[in-house]
Amino acid sequence: MCDKALITDPYRQLDDYIDSLPYKKENLIAILHQAQELFGYLPDKVQWHIAQKLDIPSAKVYGVVSFYSFFTMKPRGKHVANVCMGTACFVRGAEKLQAELEKQLGIKTGQITSDNLFSLDSLRCIGACGLAPVMMVDGEVHGRLNEAEEIKQVLEKYRPENIHEPTDSQGGMKM
16 A cells, blocks of 8 residues: 555656646646656656646647746756846846856856756846845845855855754754
8 A cells, every 4th residue: 555645756746736636727837836846847758748637738838838937947956046137237247247156166057067056047137136236046135246255155055065954052953
């Protein structure tokens, strides 16, 4: 007998999620969010699977995936860094910020570091113009990044050796 909590196959988990929805076709975006959560991205094979499950054209699924910037068809790193390329950020040095990130991470925009820790992308605008130039890592905004050392400090926050569990006042782990 198989306990649902033990199900690890992402396709099975996705199917179970879809089956739990009362209006399947109307929940395409929610289904895509769930699929991206399970797979990390939305490759053609996953999009086709969703189309088959919902009995809709795969072009419709692709159209939604390619329209919304939240969805990605390429694998991402554990931490996603996005450089804002909106007007305010661009004028205040977004290109230099992007170039420095590429240098420090050893990748080009649109790529993933060899350890799969970071992926680097750009966005049109994140709405933090007063902090320009800005980058966002995993949804956290980091602004006024004009120096290589500032950028290095932001990246270091996301490296495994610098991520610590919260501790209580006696130095023990908080539970």
